[in-house]
Amino acid sequence: MWLQFVAKYEVSGKRSHDVRLAAAMVASGVERVLTLNPQDFRSLAEIEAVHPREVLGMDKK
Numbered sequence: 554m555w556l557q558f559v560a561k562y563e564v565s566g567k568r569s570h571d572v573r574l575a576a577a578m579v580a581s582g583v584e585r586v587l588t589l590n591p592q593d594f595r596s597l598a599e600i601e602a603v604h605p606r607e608v609l610g611m612d613k614k
Contacts, residue, residue: 554580562596575600 555576558564564572571593578586578600585601586594587608594602 558597558599568593572597 555573558572558576559569562572574586575594575597578584583600585603587603587605588594589604591602591604594600
């Protein structure tokens with residue numbers, strides 16, 4: 554799954570770590586990730602990245 558994501562999103566370098574996490578999430582049926590850096594995951598259509606402020610209702614989406 555990770556290699557498919559790397560090829561699909563043309564990933565290299567440090568970003569491959571985020572894509573590896575996303576691939577593991579998809580393989581496990583997890584659709585959302587809670588992160589302080591949602592922009593790192595926004596380009597990945599398979600998962601939704603959520604900032605803690607969104608969960609607490611402090612941010613409008």
